[in-house]
Amino acid sequence: MEKAIIISRCSTNDSKQDVTRQSEELISNYGNTYQIIKEFSYYQSGTKNDEVNAEILEFAIGNDVKHIIALETSRISRKISSFALFLEKCNEYRINVIIDNFKLHTLLEGGEINGMVQTMLSIASTFASAELRLIKSRLDSGRDKYIRSGGKLGRKVGSTKDVKKLLVQHSDIVKFVKQKQSVRNIMTLTGKSSGTVQKVKKLLNNVA
Structure with a gap:
């Protein structure tokens, strides 16, 4: 079986259950087809x-991963330029990007670039960026x-500022x-946002 990795991302204000649901859904859909190594x-x-x-x-490049799987384009990035650069790098190393909600593969079975799919994903990335602007x-x-x-x-009035309690x-x-x-490892281990980790780390440094 060819090696694959899964990307499951949520914004810090999303439900923590969502990222778990993404992983479980992708493993269920692709675990029997690819060797998911991370x-x-x-x-x-x-x-x-x-x-x-x-x-x-x-x-992915260092471990000879052939497939990167995500639920939708926005899980990789909501910035059009960032998604395009990510896709370009994957094309360079012949890594197939699978977008599950559309069942799209960026590479054909022989490893050739699937031009039609990549055009569709560029459009989808544009919509993901526009959706974020609308939400904001x-x-x-x-x-x-x-x-x-x-x-x-x-x-809020009455909220505690007690450092020890925090x-x-x-x-x-x-x-x-x-x-x-x-900070990144702590975010992964605790499921808490970068801002929260940084805040606690700064408080600890001040206490010290």
């Missing part, structure tokens, strides 16, 4: 994950309306920070 499951914005994508490509526009509109109606943003709340992050794990 899962890249993480929580990060699809507009800020270029570093993770570089790590994925490095792993709606959120901004809702926030502005809330403020005009007298609502207040930021920390460190206890995120004791799992504290443990891995003390082990000198990288």
